[in-house]
Amino acid sequence: xxxxxxxxxxxxxxxMYYAPPQSDEKRPLIVMLHGMCALPxxxxxxxxxxxxxxxxxxxxPGPTSCPEGDGRMWIGSSWAMASSLTKSLRAxxxxxxxxIDTRRKALVGYSLGGMAAMRIVQAQPGxxxxxxxxxxxxxxxxxxxxxxxxxxxxxxxxxxxxxxxxLRRAAARLQHVGFDARYFSMxxxxxxxxxxxxxxxxxxxxxxxxxx
Numbered sequence: 001x002x003x004x005x006x007x008x009x010x011x012x013x014x015x016m017y018y019a020p021p022q023s024d025e026k027r028p029l030i031v032m033l034h035g036m037c038a039l040p041x042x043x044x045x046x047x048x049x050x051x052x053x054x055x056x057x058x059x060x061p062g063p064t065s066c067p068e069g070d071g072r073m074w075i076g077s078s079w080a081m082a083s084s085l086t087k088s089l090r091a092x093x094x095x096x097x098x099x100i101d102t103r104r105k106a107l108v109g110y111s112l113g114g115m116a117a118m119r120i121v122q123a124q125p126g127x128x129x130x131x132x133x134x135x136x137x138x139x140x141x142x143x144x145x146x147x148x149x150x151x152x153x154x155x156x157x158x159x160x161x162x163x164x165x166x167l168r169r170a171a172a173r174l175q176h177v178g179f180d181a182r183y184f185s186m187x188x189x190x191x192x193x194x195x196x197x198x199x200x201x202x203x204x205x206x207x208x209x210x211x212x
Contacts, residue, residue: 004044007058009091011084013072015060016040018048019096026101028212029056029092030205031085033113033120037071043110046193050201055209056100060088062113074109074116078123081116086124104212106130106152108205111191114138121148130208132156134201135191137163139170142179152180152211154204158189182207 006014020027030051034043044059051057062072063084074081093102107128109117114136121128126149133140134156145153155171157164167183174181184204186197 002048002053004041004048007088007091007095009060009088011061011063011087012065013039013061013070015058015088015092016044017059017092018044018057020054020056020099023054023099026099026104027054027056028104028106028209029058029100029102030209031058031060031089031105031107033074033085033107033109033117034059034062034072035111035113036073037066037069039071043193046198047108047201047205049198051205052202052209055212056092056096058088058092060085062116074113078119082120082123085120104129106132106208106212108132108134108208109136110134111136121145121150125149130154130211132204132208133167135161135163137166139166140174142174142177145174145179152208154182154184154208156184156186156201156204158186158191160188160190162191180211 004016008014032047040059062074064073064075107117114133118138129151131150132154155167157167171181171183186200
């Protein structure tokens, strides 16, 4: 299995990333925002295993400390979250300018990170073309997504997670008005990842990256 690398970008904790294979062309980038009081190393490996090998994957830590423990959170102002994310993107681009196309990128958010992802794409219109929300209670409208410059959105949930119905309905509404959206099920799991999660995420991540 590919090993992650750490990326210092001026924050208290480093980001984690997986570079794409050597190639004559630059590869698209998937950026994943972790859940509440987590760290990149908890969830990034699951998404790397599920993501297409042709893409790079960046997992930055949230900008805010948790009240207890070492975990981080994606909370605060939209500007502060977007600024922190931009710093990690800039550092990655400087390290791998010839291998990663940071202009072709999708933002993925899990749980609390999914709510942050929705706010960040709205704060950075035109900077993200793909969006993936996993187990988060958001229902993006087509108008909001179009203003943000999002071209394709994947809504993903475990069927035992309380957000599943909401995300499924949101995908159906988006499809009804002609927006490129799909709902993907992670099967009979709740608000967690298990040994099958990576394979279940693969279809959604592949579909999302094909739109970059």
